[in-house]
Amino acid sequence: MNKDQVKGVAKEIAGKVQQEAGKLVGSKSQQAKGLGKQISGEAEKNYGDAKECIKAANKH
Numbered sequence: 001m002n003k004d005q006v007k008g009v010a011k012e013i014a015g016k017v018q019q020e021a022g023k024l025v026g027s028k029s030q031q032a033k034g035l036g037k038q039i040s041g042e043a044e045k046n047y048g049d050a051k052e053c054i055k056a057a058n059k060h
Helices: 003-025 028-059
Strands: none
Touching (some): 003 028
């Protein structure tokens, strides 16, 4: 697991927490920011996954 994968998962979790907190307090803005953070985290995780695949493919 590389740093991009770890950072991506961390952003996803933080986004989920922020989105749920927004739901609890009735803030659409916080819900949207949380969703955005989740999407950003997912993209970063996917980038890290791609790097790992390339690294693995170059070993063979």
